[in-house]
Amino acid sequence: MTVDCSKTTAVSIGFPAFGKRLKRLRRVVGLKQSALADLIEVDQATISRWENGGQTPSAHVQQVVFAALGPAKAQDSALKRLVVNSSECLHLVEEATHTCLAYSASRARDWKTSQHALLGVSLWQFATDEIRQAEAELQLDGWWDLHSPAPKAFLTSEAVHDQIRISAGRIVWERLYLSDGTPVRLVSGRREGAA
Incomplete structure (x- = not known):
């Protein structure tokens, strides 16, 4: 599955602590690293490196990752x-x-x-x-x-x-x-x- 990037808002600056942010949100959503990797077409080791802070993707890729985890739930x-x-x-x-x-x-x-x-x-x-x-x-x-x-x-x-x-x-x-x-x-x- 490919994530539709046309629905992401343009942000040219990446987020500090992207890995920690990603790990918390991925766990809240209930996705395993491998499932997220399949969703955004990277390998599980890449997700692991991101979450551990060993590698930080570009601001655009960060947006794609967060979009894959689902839109913000504003139903409250x-x-x-x-x-x-x-x-x-x-x-x-x-x-x-x-x-x-x-x-x-x-x-x-x-x-x-x-x-x-x-x-x-x-x-x-x-x-x-x-x-x-x-x-x-x-x-x-x-x-x-x-x-x-x-x-x-x-x-x-x-x-x-x-x-x-x-x-x-x-x-x-x-x-x-x-x-x-x-x-x-x-x-x-x-x-x-x-x-």
């Missing part, structure tokens, strides 16, 4: 409603790929976009240097080895892109799980200029 309507209707500035992303599942009206205003424009889009492509650094630090913090890691808090600078504006300020990441076991990340935090 109660959790999405809590995020969407929150008065706080927050959003919910699928942890492996940073695919946006939901965000509050306050976050939409902060991002200077509509409340639906970025649903299904990987936000990783918009990450500031500080967000990328914090993501890289997750492996050192043991984040990928823990079922419920402690929240990660850090400061980020402002970044302006065509589709989104990221305000400078404090960010807090917390891991949650969808009903099917898919790990997601609740992203909250006060931004500069926020009341």
Whole structure:
């Protein structure tokens, strides 16, 4: 079976700790290494090298691998409603790929976009240097080895892109799980200029 790459969102930067990310998601989905290897037409040893950090594929191949493991499950309507209707500035992303599942009206205003424009889009492509650094630090913090890691808090600078504006300020990441076991990340935090 060949994975349809046309449905993946363009991300030019690979994910830190790809191997740990892949291993956690593959186990959640319930696939053996050999089954994933067959699915994406590589050998099982390649999957093993990726998961052990011995080899890291290109950003495009990382997308193909995550697409093969299935689209982000956004069927948890109660959790999405809590995020969407929150008065706080927050959003919910699928942890492996940073695919946006939901965000509050306050976050939409902060991002200077509509409340639906970025649903299904990987936000990783918009990450500031500080967000990328914090993501890289997750492996050192043991984040990928823990079922419920402690929240990660850090400061980020402002970044302006065509589709989104990221305000400078404090960010807090917390891991949650969808009903099917898919790990997601609740992203909250006060931004500069926020009341």
